[in-house]
Amino acid sequence: MTIVGKPCGLLNQCACAIGGLISIDFNNPSKPIINPINVDFAKYNHSLCIVDTKGNHADLTDEYAAVPAEMKKVANFFGKEYLRDVNPDEFFNNVSKVRKACQDRAVLRAIHFFNENERVSKIIEVLNQDDFDEFKHLIQESGNSSYRFLQNVYASSDPQNQAVSIALAMSEHILQNHGVCRVHGGGFAGTIQAFVENDFVQTYKEQIENVFGEGSCHVLKVRKYGGCKVID
Incomplete structure (x- = not known):
């Protein structure tokens, strides 16, 4: 979604509007699936x-725009529009080919995407289990992945x-x-x-x-x- 010329999404806006801790699935951007996580x-x-x-x-703006653009480039390699529709095993089995077609940063950002989707599910699970220590571990792990693979720290x-x-x-x-x-x-x-x-x-x-x-x-x-x- 683009607002005032900025390529951006609706994650922060939804989080502020709804409140509490929530998970959001934007498979259908016009009707995102929002699930509250009951944690104090x-x-x-x-x-x-x-x-x-x-x-x-x-x-x-160009730095932000490059993130979804590169992920879509990887998705397009597999005949899909979005990475969520790409089988992770198929991606990891073809990294050598994807590197040649999409270049290395796009590959690294795709790796972050696949791992982060799994990590979010784990975070929800450990919070529901009242395991805050593991929650912190996963938050740190997520941040490290952003730094190393998504490469959005500078x-x-x-x-x-x-x-x-x-x-x-x-x-x-x-x-x-x-x-x-x-x-x-x-x-x-x-x-x-x-x-x-x-x-x-x-x-x-x-x-x-x-x-x-x-x-x-x-x-x-x-x-x-x-x-x-x-x-x-």
Whole structure:
């Protein structure tokens, strides 16, 4: 979907409108399948911290557009429009041919896509099982895949500016075993997210704001309510 000239999707908009933790299947974009996940984050004694790295998205349209374009190129190799319709085994069995036809970054991004789809199912499963430690492990695993395979942590057109990379590196240094972090949203610039133990939030906030400035770390709580009409 394109809004004001930006190639973007509806994931963030749906999440904000509906509230709580949800899974969304966009097989039919006009009628996405939305399933709530009944989980109370408060009982896990963690807070969600969003860190603004002060990056600028203004010149990143081509970087964002390249992600779905390259994934569709791989899908087209198998005669499909979207990667979701490609058999993962068929893809992995033909990586050598796909490399020649689509080039390496497209292959890596497709690998992220296939693995991430499986990982989302696992995340839902472990949350339903009340296994927050495994949830954090999978969040970290997902973030690492974004960094290595999806490659949306910094713009390839501007490798000298890597604020998100710095935020991730510093967060890992600060957090140690007190939480996990990953790139947030579409990436390339902007924000990261960190799930931080409540007792360690103030320490994390103070130290990460030494890097990105006062007010750059926003401590959030996941609430079950989405968009609401306020009656005066």
